[in-house]
Amino acid sequence: MTKIKICGITRVEDALEASLAGADALGFNFSRKSPRLVDADAARAIIDRLPPLVTAVGVFVEQSPEEIVDLCRYCGLQIAQLHSDVYDAETTRRIGGVRVIRVFRPGPGFAVSQVREFAGSTGCRSFLFDAYSPVAAGGTGESIEARTAKALFDGTRDFGWALLAGGLKPENVADAVRRVRPWGVDTASGVESAPGVKDALKIRRFVEAVREADRSSTNCC
Known part of the structure; x- marks a missing residue:
């Protein structure tokens, strides 16, 4: 079953x-x-209200490893999602006490071997592939080109767990799940009425579309 973030x-x-x-x-x-952007106190208050078995993930771009560890501990975050090239192997190894998802945005010249090398250097086995943008670290609504996405996921299945992000919304996520077969999918702008304000109907439609894709993939095999 495809995981949903x-x-x-x-x-x-x-x-x-x-x-x-x-x-x-x-x-x-x-x-x-x-x-x-959400501040630490607001995030902590929301996370305190979450039901069991829902995982809280912190998304970090500018923070140092020490700041990340402190924020995860204070807010109750279980996973740190690293969205910047400043988080190289050495820096990532300094993030302790929390699981890590490393984000890769496949731009010109990107190769799956870079992910494999990072995994070998850090022990990190969880990744997120997002659309490349020279001006933003994520949440742009842009999509990864279909053949590139499939190559990325096919090339990392033997050593990692990867999520697909970038332009996913209720109208296209089922096709992406069937085509790419990611371990999980991630959306932000695709289920919003405004930046940071989610649309309840879009969220439900997104989840339903993923589950329908899961069912159809199971039935066809």
């Missing part, structure tokens, strides 16, 4: 709606440049 949570009502709809994980963005 709803990212850019800023309001408790959105967190609860996503949880009830069937999301496996919720993302809390700590990038100071993001329109979905």
Whole structure:
């Protein structure tokens, strides 16, 4: 069953709606440049209200390893999602006490071997592939080119668990799941009415589309 992460949570009502709809994980963005920025106290208050078995993920772009560890501990975050090239192998190894998802945005010249090398250097086996943008670290609504996405996921199945992000919404996520077969999918802008404000109907439709793709993939095999 494809895992579902709803990212850019800023309001408790959105967190609860996503949880009830069937999301496996919720993302809390700590990038100071993001329109979905949430501060530590707000994130902690929302996470305290989450039902059991829903995973809280912190999204980091500018923070040092020490800041990441402190924020995860204070807010109750279980996973640190690293969205910047500043998080090289050496820096990532300094992030202790929390699991890591390393984000890769395949731009010109990107190769799967870079992911394999990072995994070998850090022990990290969880990745997220997002659309490349020279101006933003994520949440742009842009999609990874279909053949590139399939090559990325086919090339990392033997050593990691990867999520697909980038432009996913209720109207296209089922096709992406069937075509790419990711371990999980991640959306932010695709289920919003405004940056940081989720749309309950879009969330439910997104989850339903993923589950329908899962069922159809099972039935066809």
